[in-house]
Amino acid sequence: MKSPSHKKRAAPSSRGPSTPAAGAFGIVDCRLEKPDYRVVEVTRNGEFSYEARGDLSAPVPPIRESRYLTPKQHVEIYRWMLLNRRMEAALENLYKQGKVVGGVYFGLGQEGCSCASAYALDKDDWLAPMIRNQGSLLVRGFSPRDIMMQYMAKAGSPTKGRDASSHFGDIYERNVAAPTSMLGELIGVMAGVALGARYQGRNIACMTYIGDGGQSTGIFHESLNFAAVQKLGLVLIVENNLWGYSTPTERQFAIKDLAQRAIAYGIPGVIVDGTDACQVYDAAHEACERGRRGEGATLIEAKMMRMKGHAIHDAAQYVPRPLLEYWQKRDPIARLESYLVKVKKWLTAAENRALIEDVEKQLEADRNFAEASPMPVPEAAAGGVYCDGTCHEIRPKYGLKEIKAKAAAAKIKESQAAVHLK
């Protein structure tokens, strides 16, 4: 979990755009660069492939100054991003050594989006990650060893070997809901968590993610509409990483920006550069505050690119080379590192080295722990399907007052009304 320094927030300044007041929702674009290209399907010698059309020569834009983050918080987010990336590098090695069961999913190029968004949550808020948001899980208080053991299907993993990867959660301490593999499902779940908290007298922020691919599902629309109608504190980060497995966005939706979806549901929409952690944080912070004020949902589109294949088996050869090079220059960690070390000088080169070393040390310890931990016994597959009442106590998390005894005892009146079918 993040350090207490997170609580010290600088007063908002007038710099940069802010989400508009209720009733005047448009799209706020926070980016300092608006790339202009499209991916088109081309055919050469009877073979089809994708090509990027447009200007990909623009220089890398500066990091947008955060209106809220302290220097120390910048460094904390940077550390989470590093831990996120290097943990995934460790997982890749474990996979190559044959120690991972199944595949590995990466958030390469998206660490800034995962970590900075989750960093905006308070303790009582909730998070529901997608497969690439392993960084969000770290920020929320899970350790690299938890994720490693999930991938290695170990008995000591959060799901005790029953599910893989980021498919785990914690409803008591860390307030994390586990995903299913079906896309768009968590939006309604997070809306429901917000509803449950409000029922108990608390407005909280409930954050989840969806991709440019996942936003095509029916449940995305059902759930976003539900959250908007109920004015629930949903913070939906639409991670537009340009590829839904191998399908480019041009085959996924016909609008220009996915933030436009927000207008259709009557909630504010924001566009951020997903490789700029400061933009992501500020937008997420404002959306969370809006949720905590009980003003409703926000949709944030984070534009970036998935810098590896869908999973470890996928070499992503369908990605046009110039597009890959364009986004390689916009590496979120390199950008933030340069900002902290060179531009702001909030981190000396020596401190940066020490920080990286510290991250590596933590990962090594966790990797050793995960590797040494046992596999589950086969019989552990049985049981645990039902909650028998002794394994979990169900009680209102945010506290619920007893119902006051009504002056006149409530009597239910028999229904006499006409009904649909008799």
Added chain:
Amino acid sequence: MAAITYLEAIRQGIWEEMERDPAVFCMGEDIGVYGGAFKVTEGFIHHFGPERVIDTPIAEGALVNAAFGAGLTGLRPVVEFQFIDFIVCAFNQITNMLAKSHYRWGAPAPVVLRGPCGGGVHGGPFHSQNPEMYFVHTPGMKVVAPGTAYDAKGLIKSAIRDNNPVLFLEHKFLYRRIKEELPADDYVVPLGKARVAREGRDVSVITYAAMLQVALEAAEALAREGIEPEVIDLRTLLPLDREAIADTVKKTNKVIVLHEDTRTAGIAGEIAAVINEDAFDWLDAPIVRIASLDTPVPFSPPMEEFFLPKAADVVREARRLKSY
């Protein structure tokens, strides 16, 4: 005390649970001011308020996931499907999100999914279905199908108090057709327990929901000709009360399984397998299945009547079994 209907019993059960436990609330389509398509929640909004009787958009998938989310915060949502036919719109949410969550990551899903099922009221293919077996085949679910007003009230209370996702099937043919006097006290009927609805010795009729009435009607007729059927009301389909099934087979040695759900892969097949495993040596005759046709539920009354199992079918099969 006046007798109350099956529908009224369910209304009272939910009402009393909401009075008892502030964590219980209702979500669904048209359940607030309108009181629900069948008026199960009529008047609830005036007493409990719109925070506890929530009208939702027509979006069953989002509704079920939202109920699950509210459940994660320690509440006990009761979700109404206007007709249970629409539950398939939330199939993924129920089977993958709710049913698997406790096993996968230790998160209970204390959610009741309830709504009117069944035919006999000329509702046609989309307002008459019996979708129980989709969910009986889903580990993590509980599936309940009461056949009497007493059980309907006692079982809805148990379903609400249960820590697991419970599909509560209310047979709409029974809603206002059957009545009985219920105890004034706060009673529950445990999930997973079948009931001997009529004692007998010659043949067992294992059934549930509206077909319970059909079985009892057939039993009356058979008794007049000297055949004494034992009628077992399953009440809960998952988990299945295997013990009660084996007990009745050991007593009568002949079995008819009767259900309104369609025949192929209906629960009769599962029950036949259970008997095969637990009481094969006590069988004196082949297990008989009586079920609806393997077709969608037809709309036109003569066709629907032909589609549904009838007491005459049970009488005919019981006579045939007698000769073994």
